[in-house]
Amino acid sequence: MHIPDGFISVPVAAAAAVVAAGGIAGALRSSRRLPDDAAAPLAGLVAVFVFAAQMVNFPIGAGTSGHLVGGALAAILVGPSLAVLAMTVVVVVQALVFADGGLLALGLNLTNLAIVAPVVGYLVFRTVMRIAAERRAAVPIAAGLAGMAAVLATASAFSLEFWLGGTDAVDASLVAAATIGVHSVIGIVEGVITALIVVAVLGLRTDLVAGVRRPRPDVVDQGSGLAGASDGQSGTPGGQRVVSTSDSAER
Amino acid sequence: MSMEWLGQRQRGVAVVVLAGLVLSILVTTVLAPLASSDPDGLERVAEDLGFADSEAQSATADSALADYALGGVSDEGWSTRGAGLIGLVVTAGVGFVVFSAVRRRSAGHDRAR
Numbered sequence: 001m002h003i004p005d006g007f008i009s010v011p012v013a014a015a016a017a018v019v020a021a022g023g024i025a026g027a028l029r030s031s032r033r034l035p036d037d038a039a040a041p042l043a044g045l046v047a048v049f050v051f052a053a054q055m056v057n058f059p060i061g062a063g064t065s066g067h068l069v070g071g072a073l074a075a076i077l078v079g080p081s082l083a084v085l086a087m088t089v090v091v092v093v094q095a096l097v098f099a100d101g102g103l104l105a106l107g108l109n110l111t112n113l114a115i116v117a118p119v120v121g122y123l124v125f126r127t128v129m130r131i132a133a134e135r136r137a138a139v140p141i142a143a144g145l146a147g148m149a150a151v152l153a154t155a156s157a158f159s160l161e162f163w164l165g166g167t168d169a170v171d172a173s174l175v176a177a178a179t180i181g182v183h184s185v186i187g188i189v190e191g192v193i194t195a196l197i198v199v200a201v202l203g204l205r206t207d208l209v210a211g212v213r214r215p216r217p218d219v220v221d222q223g224s225g226l227a228g229a230s231d232g233q234s235g236t237p238g239g240q241r242v243v244s245t246s247d248s249a250e251r
Numbered sequence: 252m253s254m255e256w257l258g259q260r261q262r263g264v265a266v267v268v269l270a271g272l273v274l275s276i277l278v279t280t281v282l283a284p285l286a287s288s289d290p291d292g293l294e295r296v297a298e299d300l301g302f303a304d305s306e307a308q309s310a311t312a313d314s315a316l317a318d319y320a321l322g323g324v325s326d327e328g329w330s331t332r333g334a335g336l337i338g339l340v341v342t343a344g345v346g347f348v349v350f351s352a353v354r355r356r357s358a359g360h361d362r363a364r
Contacts, residue, residue, distance in 0.1 A: 001291060001292060001293055002293070003293065004306045004307070004309065005306070005307040005308070005309050005310075006305045006306045006307030007297070007302065007305055007306060028353070031353050031357070032356060032357060033357055034353070034354060034357040037264075037354065037358075038264040039354075040350040040351065040353055040354035040357075041264055041268050041350065041354075042264065042267070042268070043346070043350050043353075044268075044343065044346035044347055044349075044350045045267070045268050045271040045272065045275075047342050047343075047345075047346040048271070048272060048275050048339055048342050048343050048346060049271055049274065049275045049278075051275075051338055051339060051342040052275040052276075052278040052279045052283070052335065052338075052339060053278055055278070055279060055282075055283040055286060055319060055331070055335050055338075056278060056282045056283055056285075056286045057286040057287040057288070057289070057291060058286075058287060059287040059289055060292075062295075063289050063290070063295070064289055064290060064291070064292060064295040065286075065287035065288075065289040065290065065291050065292075066291055066292050067286075067291065082350075082353075085349060085350070085353065086346065089342060089345050089346050089349055090342060092345070093338065093341050093342050093345055094338075095309070095311065096311055097311070097314060097316050097337075097338065097341055098311075098314065098316050098317060098318065098319055098334070098338065099309045099311040099312045099314050099316075099317035099318060100318070100319070101309075102307070102309045103309050103310045103311055104307075104309075104310075155292070158293065166302070167302075167305045168300075168301070168302030168305045170300045170301060170302050174300055175296065175300060175302075178296040178299060178300060179292070179293065179296050182292040182295060182296060183292050185292075186292050205263075205267065208267065
């Protein structure tokens with residue numbers, strides 16, 4: 001998923017660097033007011049975990065492998081702004097220290113992995129949760145779809161970049177079809193892993209999942225096996241959460 | 252913002268971070284050496300459609316840690332583990348600098364109000 005140098009022309013890579021810089025600046029701006037002192041260290045932890053998880057390539061058959069991108073996971077756990085910053089740290093370290101993703105292609109990889117993946121993942125997660133009236137039972141489905149959509153969006157972004165500036169004469173529509181095709185398989189795995197981790201964290205500490213809000217009062221949440229409707233967690237549209245004292249009983 | 256809830260999530264965040272770091276170390280040392288060395292999705296597409304040879308070497312390709320292998324370590328598993336652990340430390344270090352700055356600025360913003 002990391003684009004090496006040479007695949008995409010330098011002008012398009014430079015344009016992507018501008019897009020990435022804009023996205024990172026936006027993330028810095030909207031993280032100017034963190035909900036609490038725990039948000040920053042948790043974002044740092046997410047960066048470390050995503051770095052580790054991206055080292056684990058899983059085989060998807062036909063001599064091909066994939067690894068977790070983690071953009072949707074990061075956004076669900078710490079919110080989209082801190083997720084963009086965490087993914088930026090990961091992608092920059094990978095390019096500079098591990099030669100994973102080209103140096104000239106850094107703007108492309110930041111755009112695809114650090115901006116598109118967490119933003120699309122978060123939008124899909126929140127949309128599904130809103131449709132499901134914030135039911136806890138919907139969390140695995142929402143997280144799974146978010147992970148899958150984030151990977152497909154990343155593959156689509158690469159396809160667009162190749163169409164704009166691919167250095168090889170190969171038909172860009174063939175590249176798009178093949179890239180999105182193989183990443184729909186990788187995306188399924190991404191969705192499953194994202195859902196498993198989000199559900200596990202939610203089960204241990206509801207207050208650590210920024211994307212999950214309190215279920216609507218008119219909704220009776222059944223069979224989620226998780227914290228239920230009375231966990232005392234509430235949310236505001238700004239992504240800030242308030243954890244009431246009743247929450248401490250869970251720990 | 253009442254002070255009452257501020258401590259709620261704060262309390263135990265050190266434990267959460269510690270547990271997450273241990274989990275990340277386990278992923279790096281146990282799972283990463285087992286990782287598939289098959290080409291990833293993008294590399295596969297590039298090979299199949301014949302544009303893999305348009306790849307140019309990154310300026311950092313000579314890094315002692317390039318491709319998640321610790322230079323000079325012949326054992327593949329330990330080479331991966333070593334490179335991965337260094338990667339965790341570097342990511343944690345860069346993350347600490349970035350997110351400390353974000354937190355300081357956020358705190359300053361609150362005080363300014």
